[in-house]
Amino acid sequence: MAEQNTSTAPLEKTFNPSQYEAPLYQHWEESGVFTAHPEKEGRAFSIMFPPPNVTGTLHLGHALNFTLQDILIRWQRMNGANVLWQPGTDHAGIATQMVVERALDKEGISRTALGRPGFIDRVWDWKKEYGGTIVRQLRTLGASADWSRERFTMDDGLSKAVRKVFVQLHKEGLIYRDRRLVNWDPAFRSAISDLEVENRETKGSMWYIRYPLDDGRTITIATTRPETMLGDVAVAVSPEDDRYRDMIGQEVTLPLTGRRVPIIADEHSDPEKGTGAVKITPAHDFNDFEVGKRHNLAAPTILDEGAHIWLDDIESEIKVVEGLADPAFVRSLAGMHRDEARKKIVAELERLEWLEKIEPHTLQVPIAERGGAIVEPRLTLQWYCDAPKLAGPAVEAVQNEKIVFEPRQWENTFFAWMRELQPWCISRQLWWGHRIPAWYGSDGQTYVAETEEDAQAQAGEGVILTQDEDVLDTWFSSALWPFSTLGWPDNTEALKRYYPTSVLVTGFDIIFFWVSRMMMMGLHFMGEVPFHKVLIHGLVRDEKGQKMSKSRGNGLDPLELVSEFGADAVRLAICAGAGLGRDIKLGRGRVEEHRAFITKLWNASRFLQMNGAAPAAQFDPTQVKGTLSRWIIQEARQATENAQAALQASRFDDYARCCYHFVWNIFCDWFVEFAKPIFNAGGEEAAELKAVSAYVLGIILRMMQPVIPFVTATLWQKLGYEGEFATTSWPIVPSIAEAQKAADDVNWLVRLITEVRVVRSEMNVPPSQKAPLLFRDAKPETIERAQQWHEAISRMARASEVSALTGEAPHMAAQIVLDEATIFLPLEGVIDLDAERNRLRKEVTRLETEIEKVTKKLSNENFVSRAKPEVVQENRDRLSDFEHELTRQKAALARLD
Incomplete structure (x- = not known):
C-alpha cells in the first residue's frame, strides 16, 4: 500500500486497523524510511534495542519498552535528527539451550547423543525457524527500527568483538580464573546469574541439631539444610554472646561423620536468631563462604554438579564414634539426591537422639527461572571479570552527569549496587553461547587468544591444545552491544556517527546486570560513555494496580489487544499511562478508551472531508482573518509546543494528555461544533474555515504520528496531504496576529x-x-x-x-x-422546582450516609492493615467520588434555595 496522495475518496464510516496496519508497515519498511544513513548530515540520535531473547514472544513489558522507544525515534526523525534505532536479539544461552533440548526430547534425542557440534547445528536451525518471532511481532506494534542493520549476539562480527574484549581484559589482568561460590543450576549443571534466580517464599522446616563438645556439653545449631552438615567446618557464635563465650576456641564432634571442627567467634552469627549458633559450610552457602575466608577455613564440597551427595572431599575424615558417627551410614548416602539424603540424615539424627526438635519455618528458596530447579551455592573453578575495578569510571560518569538517570532517584540505586560489586562470574557450563577463547596445553599452560591459530603460535609446535568447554555469560556479549553492533573493533562510519548513543530505555531490574556493565565496557574500550541518558520505566500492572500473573489470571497479551483494538490504541494507552518512573495501570478498558479517541479523530476527519475541508498547498496561516480561525491556530501552536516540551522531558503521559486534550476537547468538542453553521452558510468565512480545519488537522496528524502512526498515516494519505507521511517534519505553527483577542x-x-x-x-x-x-x-x-x-x-x-x-x-x-x-x-x-428540591435533598442525604460508611471503614485500623491494598485504595477512591458528588449536589440545591 504505497503511501501516496493519489486519492481523496470518502473515508469509510469506521477505521478498521487490520485493513491498513500491515500494508502501511510493509510500505514503510520497503521504502527505506526507517533506514539510518551515517553519511548524511543532521544531529545524530541513536537508541539501541535492549535485545530481547531470541526465544521470546512479545509481552506487555516489551510493548511498553518498545513503544516508548519508537515514540522517541519517530519524534526525533520528525525533528530532523539523523536517526538510528538499532534492532537485534540476544542468543540467551540457557533459555535457548533449554528450548532446543526440550524439542529434542520430544524426538527421543539427547543433547549428549548429538555431541556438541551436532547440537549447535540444531540450535542454529531452530534460530532460523523460530528466532525471528519477536521481531516480527514488534513490526506488528509499529516499531520503526532499521531492520537492515538487525544484529544477533552470536553474529560473526559480534563474536569477533567478544573474543577481542576477553583477550584484552585477560592481558590486563581483569579476567582471570578463580575458585568461588556461584549460583548453580543442578538441572542444567551450570553456573547462572543472579537475574536467573527467583527467590520464592516456601513453607519448610527448621531442624535443631545438638553438636557435642569434649567436656560433655552440647551446642545446638538451627538449620534449614541438615544435609549440608556433612561439609561443616566450624560452628560460629557471636563474640558478644555470653552463652557461648567460654566455648570459643573449643571443638565439637560432628554427628554422623565424626569430624572435629572448631567453635569460632564471628559477627555473622546473630544472637537474636535461632539458637545464636550457626553451622559454617563454606562450599554451600554464600555467607558461610565469607566466614570461611575470614577464618582461613577449608571448604569441602559434599554435593556434586547434579545435587547428589559426593564424599570425596571428606572421605578421609569420616570416623566411627560410638552413638554419634557411623562411616557406613555416611557412605550409604553417596550418589543420593540431596532431598532423599536430607530425609535419611534427619531420621538417623533422630534415631541417635542428636535431633533436638523440628519447627515449621518459612524460608526463601532460590529457584532457577529457567527450568525451576532449586539453585545450589556451589564452589567451582570459573572465569571471572574484575567488575569492581571496571566500575570506577562508570560511577564517575554518573557523578559527573555524563550519564543521567531519569528519574534521578535511580542513580542512588545504581551507586548502592556499584558499591557492593563482587567479581563477575562470566563462564557458563553450556554448549550454546560464545565459547571461551582459552586453550589448555599438554604442557600444563593456559593460552588465551582470539583464535586457535594464535593460541597454537603462543604454545609452539608439539603442544596439544584443548579449548575450554565453557561459554560466556549472555550478559558479557550484551555488555558490548552499544558498540559491537556498530561494527567495533573496526572503526566504521556507523560507529563514528552513532556512538555514544543518545538514550537507553529500560526497566529498573537490569540496571545492575546490563546497564552498569555496558557503562564499564563502553568506557574501557571506547573511552566514552555508551549513552547519555538512561530512561527507567516502571512495570505494567492491571487496572487495579496488581502485578500481572498467570495465577491471578489478570495477564494481557499485547498481540490480542492489537488484534482487537489496533496497534495505535495499544500504543496510546501505554503512552498515556507512562508517567516518569511510575508503574502503568493497563487493562482492556483502558485500551478501549483510547480506541474511542482514535474513533473520535477519524469521525472528525470524516466530517471535515464531507464538508469540503481539504488541504490547500499555498495556505498561509498568518493571513487568516476569522476569530475562530485565529483561535484554533493559536491553540494548535500551544499544543505542539507543549507536546514537544513533554517529549523533550521524557514525559510520555503529558505528551498523550496534551494531544488528547487538544484533539478531543478543543478541536472536536468546540472548534468543529462552532464551525458547523459557518460551513453550512458558505461564503468567504466558510472557505477560510475549511482551509484552516484541514491545516490544523494536518498539524494533529503530524503531532500524533509518534504515538499513533497507523491511523494518522491513513488519514494523511486519504485526505490528500502532500508528501510521504513517515518523513514529514514536526509541525511548527507560526504566531498569529490578534491571537490573544481571538x-x-x-x-x-x-x-x-x-x-x-x-x-x-x-x-x-x-x-x-x-x-x-x-x-x-x-x-x-x-x-x-x-x-x-x-x-x-x-x-x-x-x-x-x-x-x-x-x-x-x-x-x-x-x-x-x-x-x-x-x-x-x-x-x-x-x-418542577419543588420536585427537584426534594430529589436533591434525598441525594444529599444518600451521599452523606455513604460517606459516613466509607469513612468509618477507612478509620478502622484492622481493615486498613489487613485488607488488600487495592481494596483499601478502592474505598479511598469511592470516598473521594462521593465527596465530589456531594459538593456538586449541595451547590445545585443552593441555587434553588
Whole structure:
C-alpha cells in the first residue's frame, strides 16, 4: 500500500486497523524510511534495542519498552535528527539451550547423543525457524527500527568483538580464573546469574541439631539444610554472646561423620536468631563462604554438579564414634539426591537422639527461572571479570552527569549496587553461547587468544591444545552491544556517527546486570560513555494496580489487544499511562478508551472531508482573518509546543494528555461544533474555515504520528496531504496576529456554554427544554460578544434567548457569575422546582450516609492493615467520588434555595 496522495475518496464510516496496519508497515519498511544513513548530515540520535531473547514472544513489558522507544525515534526523525534505532536479539544461552533440548526430547534425542557440534547445528536451525518471532511481532506494534542493520549476539562480527574484549581484559589482568561460590543450576549443571534466580517464599522446616563438645556439653545449631552438615567446618557464635563465650576456641564432634571442627567467634552469627549458633559450610552457602575466608577455613564440597551427595572431599575424615558417627551410614548416602539424603540424615539424627526438635519455618528458596530447579551455592573453578575495578569510571560518569538517570532517584540505586560489586562470574557450563577463547596445553599452560591459530603460535609446535568447554555469560556479549553492533573493533562510519548513543530505555531490574556493565565496557574500550541518558520505566500492572500473573489470571497479551483494538490504541494507552518512573495501570478498558479517541479523530476527519475541508498547498496561516480561525491556530501552536516540551522531558503521559486534550476537547468538542453553521452558510468565512480545519488537522496528524502512526498515516494519505507521511517534519505553527483577542473571545464563549451546561445538568433540565439566558451588569462589549456568538450559544447551551436583563431578576432562576456579569437562567416553568428540591435533598442525604460508611471503614485500623491494598485504595477512591458528588449536589440545591 504505497503511501501516496493519489486519492481523496470518502473515508469509510469506521477505521478498521487490520485493513491498513500491515500494508502501511510493509510500505514503510520497503521504502527505506526507517533506514539510518551515517553519511548524511543532521544531529545524530541513536537508541539501541535492549535485545530481547531470541526465544521470546512479545509481552506487555516489551510493548511498553518498545513503544516508548519508537515514540522517541519517530519524534526525533520528525525533528530532523539523523536517526538510528538499532534492532537485534540476544542468543540467551540457557533459555535457548533449554528450548532446543526440550524439542529434542520430544524426538527421543539427547543433547549428549548429538555431541556438541551436532547440537549447535540444531540450535542454529531452530534460530532460523523460530528466532525471528519477536521481531516480527514488534513490526506488528509499529516499531520503526532499521531492520537492515538487525544484529544477533552470536553474529560473526559480534563474536569477533567478544573474543577481542576477553583477550584484552585477560592481558590486563581483569579476567582471570578463580575458585568461588556461584549460583548453580543442578538441572542444567551450570553456573547462572543472579537475574536467573527467583527467590520464592516456601513453607519448610527448621531442624535443631545438638553438636557435642569434649567436656560433655552440647551446642545446638538451627538449620534449614541438615544435609549440608556433612561439609561443616566450624560452628560460629557471636563474640558478644555470653552463652557461648567460654566455648570459643573449643571443638565439637560432628554427628554422623565424626569430624572435629572448631567453635569460632564471628559477627555473622546473630544472637537474636535461632539458637545464636550457626553451622559454617563454606562450599554451600554464600555467607558461610565469607566466614570461611575470614577464618582461613577449608571448604569441602559434599554435593556434586547434579545435587547428589559426593564424599570425596571428606572421605578421609569420616570416623566411627560410638552413638554419634557411623562411616557406613555416611557412605550409604553417596550418589543420593540431596532431598532423599536430607530425609535419611534427619531420621538417623533422630534415631541417635542428636535431633533436638523440628519447627515449621518459612524460608526463601532460590529457584532457577529457567527450568525451576532449586539453585545450589556451589564452589567451582570459573572465569571471572574484575567488575569492581571496571566500575570506577562508570560511577564517575554518573557523578559527573555524563550519564543521567531519569528519574534521578535511580542513580542512588545504581551507586548502592556499584558499591557492593563482587567479581563477575562470566563462564557458563553450556554448549550454546560464545565459547571461551582459552586453550589448555599438554604442557600444563593456559593460552588465551582470539583464535586457535594464535593460541597454537603462543604454545609452539608439539603442544596439544584443548579449548575450554565453557561459554560466556549472555550478559558479557550484551555488555558490548552499544558498540559491537556498530561494527567495533573496526572503526566504521556507523560507529563514528552513532556512538555514544543518545538514550537507553529500560526497566529498573537490569540496571545492575546490563546497564552498569555496558557503562564499564563502553568506557574501557571506547573511552566514552555508551549513552547519555538512561530512561527507567516502571512495570505494567492491571487496572487495579496488581502485578500481572498467570495465577491471578489478570495477564494481557499485547498481540490480542492489537488484534482487537489496533496497534495505535495499544500504543496510546501505554503512552498515556507512562508517567516518569511510575508503574502503568493497563487493562482492556483502558485500551478501549483510547480506541474511542482514535474513533473520535477519524469521525472528525470524516466530517471535515464531507464538508469540503481539504488541504490547500499555498495556505498561509498568518493571513487568516476569522476569530475562530485565529483561535484554533493559536491553540494548535500551544499544543505542539507543549507536546514537544513533554517529549523533550521524557514525559510520555503529558505528551498523550496534551494531544488528547487538544484533539478531543478543543478541536472536536468546540472548534468543529462552532464551525458547523459557518460551513453550512458558505461564503468567504466558510472557505477560510475549511482551509484552516484541514491545516490544523494536518498539524494533529503530524503531532500524533509518534504515538499513533497507523491511523494518522491513513488519514494523511486519504485526505490528500502532500508528501510521504513517515518523513514529514514536526509541525511548527507560526504566531498569529490578534491571537490573544481571538482567544479571549472564544474562551469566554467556551466558559459560558460550559457553565450553562453544568447548571442545566445539576438542575436536571431536560436536554430538549430550552431556557433564556439573561445578562445583568454586563459590559457593552460582553453583550456584543454574546450577540456575535448568538447562534452557537443558542444551539450548544440550549438557550431560547440571549439578551441583557431589563427590570428585576426573574423569580426562581439559577445564577451564573462570569467575569463582571451575572447570568440568570429562569427555571420556573422549565422544571418542577419543588420536585427537584426534594430529589436533591434525598441525594444529599444518600451521599452523606455513604460517606459516613466509607469513612468509618477507612478509620478502622484492622481493615486498613489487613485488607488488600487495592481494596483499601478502592474505598479511598469511592470516598473521594462521593465527596465530589456531594459538593456538586449541595451547590445545585443552593441555587434553588
